[in-house]
Amino acid sequence: MMYNLSDIGTVKRLLEENGFHFSKSLGQNFLIDPEVCPQMANEAVSDGETGIIEIGAGVGVLTTELAKRAEKVVSIELDKRLLPILSKTLCDFDNVEIVNEDVLKVDLKRLIKEKFGDRKVSVCANLPYYITSPVIMKLLESKLEIEKIIVMVQKEAADRICAEVGDRDSGALTAAVNYYSKAEKLFFVPRESFIPSPKVDSEVISLRLLKESPVKPKDETVFWQTVKAAFAQRRKTAVNSLSAGLSIEKSAVSLILKECGFEENIRAERFTMNDFCLLADRITDYKIKGENR
Ligand code: SAM
Secondary structure (H helix, E strand, O other), X not given: XXXXXXXXXXXXXXXXXXXXXXXXXXXXXXXXXXXXXXXXHHHHOOOOOOEEEEEOOOOOHHHHHHHHHOOEEEEEOOOHHHHXXXXXXXXXXXXXXXXXXXXXXXXXXXXXXXXXXXXXXXXXXEOOHHHHHHHHHHHHHOOOOXXXXXXXXXXXXXHHXXXXXXXXXXXXXXXXXXXXXXXXXXXXXXXXXEEOOOOOOEEXXXXXXXXXXXXXXXXXXXXXXXXXXHHHOXXXXXXXXXXXXXXXXXXXXXXXXXXXXXXXXXXXHHOOHHHHHHHHHHHHHHHHHHHHO
């Protein structure tokens, strides 16, 4: 039996029959707008041979649209209580597998290899908002063999993710997104499109993974340490946040900033990707010199 999972009455009945109550702490806001999931699935599946990883199946409203278009869908859902519901709503599809795990704990590299072999893989999800940043960071930093990430996030998160590094909205997540992908906003989704309705609006974004990063730091680890330290204390000047985050004396950081041509009281959000690369390379040199002293 096919369920109309965009119909609020059907979803409410299904949840009631299974004694399901929404968990706020798991970010459970289920989509009930009939337009949104087909549109997301169209963006995610470039051809019928694509493999898709979904994060958070809910009752399967997006999962079914993905399953209609992709060759195989693997959906990672943490909440066990949804499994009996999903076994009903997905019973017509033999190309969907639910993995009952926490997306932040699962070994995604292994999962992709095991479940998809050599297929092209993309990620598509209406993300649980309480873990938007760590999930996107994990998807990017794990250097997975994936083509694109089509995700729904809070409107404010979309602004931050799609900002340019050096804009007021930018942060460490913006830097990671710019380093690994090309980010684009796709469409706006109002809060009334969900049950229960959240307090904020949403936006669907696309992150297309790049083959090569736009900057090439000498040492990637130092680059990310620098970016994360710079943004860790946004209200402080870069000299203070870098000194605290990297455990380098303030006077040394001050000198490095000066040598790179930055003003003494510059703040992290003013740095561009190239600035971060220049700075990180100088810090790498400083560390090597320091260790050889
Ligand atoms: N895809 C469904 C939809 O669009 O209606 C559900 C989206 S809902 C915003 C997020 C889903 O992620 C919920 O089903 C929730 O149980 C699940 N979830 C929350 N935390 C998770 C985690 N750490 N790992 C995997 N799934 C998680």
